Amino acid sequence: MSNNIIIRTKDFLKTRTGHLALTYFAIIMAMTIVFSVVIFAIASNQFDRPLQPRTTFRSVLGGDDTYVRDLLDQRADEARMGLLVGLLILNTGMALFGVWFSVYLARRTMEPIEQAMEEQGRFVSDASHELRTPLTALQAMNEVALRRKKITDAEARELAQANVTEATKLHALTTSLLGLVTSDRAPVTLKPVDIQAAVADAMSYVVGAAQAKHIEVEDKLPAIRITTDSEKLVHVVRILLDNAVKYSNKNGKVVIAAKELPHMVRLSVTDNGVGIQAADIPHIFSRFYRADASRSKEQHEGYGLGLAIAKTISDRMGWKISATSKFGSGSTFSIDMPVGRN
Ligand code: ADP
Numbered sequence: 001m002s003n004n005i006i007i008r009t010k011d012f013l014k015t016r017t018g019h020l021a022l023t024y025f026a027i028i029m030a031m032t033i034v035f036s037v038v039i040f041a042i043a044s045n046q047f048d049r050p051l052q053p054r055t056t057f058r059s060v061l062g063g064d065d066t067y068v069r070d071l072l073d074q075r076a077d078e079a080r081m082g083l084l085v086g087l088l089i090l091n092t093g094m095a096l097f098g099v100w101f102s103v104y105l106a107r108r109t110m111e112p113i114e115q116a117m118e119e120q121g122r123f124v125s126d127a128s129h130e131l132r133t134p135l136t137a138l139q140a141m142n143e144v145a146l147r148r149k150k151i152t153d154a155e156a157r158e159l160a161q162a163n164v165t166e167a168t169k170l171h172a173l174t175t176s177l178l179g180l181v182t183s184d185r186a187p188v189t190l191k192p193v194d195i196q197a198a199v200a201d202a203m204s205y206v207v208g209a210a211q212a213k214h215i216e217v218e219d220k221l222p223a224i225r226i227t228t229d230s231e232k233l234v235h236v237v238r239i240l241l242d243n244a245v246k247y248s249n250k251n252g253k254v255v256i257a258a259k260e261l262p263h264m265v266r267l268s269v270t271d272n273g274v275g276i277q278a279a280d281i282p283h284i285f286s287r288f289y290r291a292d293a294s295r296s297k298e299q300h301e302g303y304g305l306g307l308a309i310a311k312t313i314s315d316r317m318g319w320k321i322s323a324t325s326k327f328g329s330g331s332t333f334s335i336d337m338p339v340g341r342n
Contacts, residue, residue, distance in 0.1 A: 017103075017110045024102035032094040036087040043083050047076035126288045127177055130303050134166045134173070141166075169301070176305040180287065183312040186232075193230040195258050195267065196221045202237035203256075210245045213252070217241070220257040226265050226339055232313050233337075236321070239306045240269040240333045246300050247331070248273035265337045272330040281323055285311040 012018045145151060145159050199219055210217050237256075244254040248271045255270045276284060280291035290304040314321040318338060325331035 016114075017106045020109060021102045021106035024105050025098050028098040028102060029091075029095060032091055032098070036091055040083060040087060044080055047080055123287060130173055130288065131170065134169045138163060138166045172301075173303050173305075176303055176309065179309045180305055180312065183235075183309050184316050186316075188229050188317065189231070190227050190229060192225050193228050193233060195224045195226065195265070198230055198233045199237055199256055199258075199267075201234045202241055205238050206241045206245050209242070210254070213245065213248065213250050215245055215248050215250075215252045215254060217245075217254045217256070220255060222258060222260075224258055224260060224265055226337060228337060229317060232317055236310045236313050236319075236335060237267065237269070239310045240335075243306060243333070244269050244271035244273065244331075246302070247271065260339075261336075264339055266334055267337070268332055268334040270330065270332040275327040275329050276323065276325040276331055277327045278325075281325060284323060285321070 013022060141159060141162050145155070151159075196219075199221055203217060203219070207217070241254065241256070248254060252272050256268070257270070258265060258267045276291050280289075283289045284291060285307045286304075287308040288304040289308075290302065311321055313319075314335060320336040321333065322336075323331060323333050
């Protein structure tokens with residue numbers, strides 16, 4: 001039993017939390033000991049204070065004061081001893097309390113750090129997993145081609161085309177990963193922004209894809225100006241428009257609208273596409289989450305990073321991004337931008 005406790009304590013002290021707890025404990029004990037020494041020195045000094053004035057003392061006792069002096073010295077020694085014992089008890093108590101308190105403090109300090117490290121580890125592992133898929137495809141295709149004795153021009157072209165396709169996917173993925181990592185750090189530049197102009201800018205990126213699917217993109221935007229970071233607004237709207245087009249069927253319709261509410265402007269992107277199941281909605285803003293993987297992976301390119309980037313930017317700007325959807329009929333994504341705060 002006690003062996004078990006010793007082993008567990010040793011293991012704990014080897015962890016990061018254990019190191020920190022040990023540091024906290026050393027600080028607590030160093031402070032307690034220093035205070036005890038100072039208190040003892042000051043009190044000791046006071047006990048040894050000479051009895052003054054000697055003459056008054058003698059006159060009261062009538063000459064010989066040796067007995068009284070011995071008695072007082074004895075009392076001072078006893079008091080010093082009592083103080084020493086008291087301080088020793090206090091230090092032992094502080095040591096016991098210090099063990100509990102330093103472990104508690106170390107755990108509280110390390111909790112958010114360890115959570116962040118765990119999240120980072122998960123991110124790296126998810127990212128590596130996603131990167132491996134196109135890389136494995138590239139490797140396999142090229143290895144198969146290399147094993148063949150002869151390769152025709154048409155086959156070489158086909159291989160080159162497949163390589164370009166996979167490289168394009170890798171490029172898109174690395175760009176998204178970089179976007180995700182930098183989006184919560186990029187500096188914020190506030191200036192008056194015309195919502196119509198920002199949306200037009202975002203639309204220019206998706207117009208080609210919309211035309212290819214014969215999707216009508218309608219904007220119902222009143223003339224609103226808000227003070228915000230134009231680049232970040234364009235980025236978020238672009239992600240929402242990109243998804244609206246991607247998850248819409250041919251000949252679909254996407255509507256982008258804005259309205260002024262008390263203390264905020266609400267911008268919304270509505271499509272009449274595939275929609276999102278209610279159970280998926282709470283997760284779609286998480287990194288690498290793709291609703292209904294089989295359906296999405298087969299029919300729509302993507303890595304589940306767009307909405308995570310949109311959310312990170314929105315959090316940084318103090319906007320609230322949300323989604324409502326009717327599975328099979330379409331979705332609406334809204335960004336609520338506080339006016340005067342952003
Ligand atoms: P990606 O589109 O690359 O998969 P996102 O982070 O942009 O990644 O979106 C996460 C998931 O949310 C998508 O896989 C999709 O299932 C769902 N989603 C996002 N926007 C829409 C939309 N407008 N209509 C339907 N589903 C959507």
